[in-house]
Amino acid sequence: MSADAVYQVILMGCMVILAILILVSIIRSVKGPKIADRIIAVNMIGTMIIVIIAILSVYQAEDYLTDVCLIYAMVSFLAVVVLTKVYTGIYLERRGIRGDIAAIEDNLGHQDMAAGRKKGPEEQTGAEIQRRQKVEAEEGIQTDGKAEANPERRKK
Amino acid sequence: MEWVRLIVSAVFLLLGLLVFISAAIGVNKFKRALNRIHAAALGDTLGILFMILGLVVWKGISFASFKLLLVVLFFWLASPVAGHMISRLEVMTDEDLGEIEVDHHEDL
Incomplete structure (x- = not known):
């Protein structure tokens, strides 16, 4: 058994475990009582998906998947920024507070x-x-x- | 030589998985959002570093592994900012937050 075949098995195991961890995080994002808990869980799911894509780029020996990784990281960060700003704005508007x-x-x-x-x-x-x-x-x-x-x- | 690289890479991947598992457990175990940010930031910084270092050790020096390291660099810049914004949202909007101390600076 060559080292390449062994490494493929290791990568597949990592991806399966990360998929299970994503399911665990989805539980928190559904249960989370506050909106901040949900945003935290979604941010963590994004991180794990980025790692899975990075592993996939090595698993399939496709280098272009690393670009997908970078773009996904940027979009995930943008999503967190936009969600926090939107919910802050909603709260302040409801309270009639500025600043x-x-x-x-x-x-x-x-x-x-x-x-x-x-x-x-x-x-x-x-x-x-x-x-x-x-x-x-x-x-x-x-x-x-x-x-x-x-x-x-x-x-x- | 190939087997040495495999073992080093597998150790890095295992450490990264351990960090991610502890992050997932922490996010589900802690009671408050400000504590959960701590657990989630663990995976955002240390977890992604270990996983991508493991992959880079296996791939060797190439343009693709440079781009993978760029993902880590971007995450180290973006993740603290995201955590700070989430914690500010929590401090501003959670009305039963409990006792916290807020530092006031005059030139804020």
Whole structure:
């Protein structure tokens, strides 16, 4: 038995195991409670498919499959970027928030409320208010100086 | 000589498979998305490096193996960016995230 034949068997075994791992990842992408879990699982499936294509290019001795590999890597990365941007935009639009920092502070307000230590605008330190005013001035939002992250404003 | 190359290549492929298996187990075992990013990034960087190094050892130096290494280079550049964007999505939109610490920089 030549080394070439043995190596073909090894490559086939690798591809079969990777296919099983893709099925395991599909379970997570179906179950995942949050959209971030699904994107993570889809990204991992893309990585495994790229490895399978690379193995296939050696298995069949077809060099052009490496180009398919490169293009698949780029498309998979683009898919992750687009999906995260789209879902961030959907969330911000639903909340009526503009800008990333405001969104993070909005979520921090949620965490504070969940922890039971609600922090009103009067308790905020001077640096926080200054930073928020700077952010609002950059984005051109006119507010009355109250916190955008104030949890009360969202309950309409 | 051919058998030595086969054994080295098979060891690399086996290590890559182990990394991928641990990544798949971690993605299914961890409870939060931020922990799952950690497990998934393992396969994105170390797993793909081992698998493609195994294939390159078998193929020898050629233009096709150079392109395979280019895939690894691209992944090492793109995967941290993708992980960062997913984690930012999670931090922004998950409302029962729990206790996390966020560093505020004035010149953000």
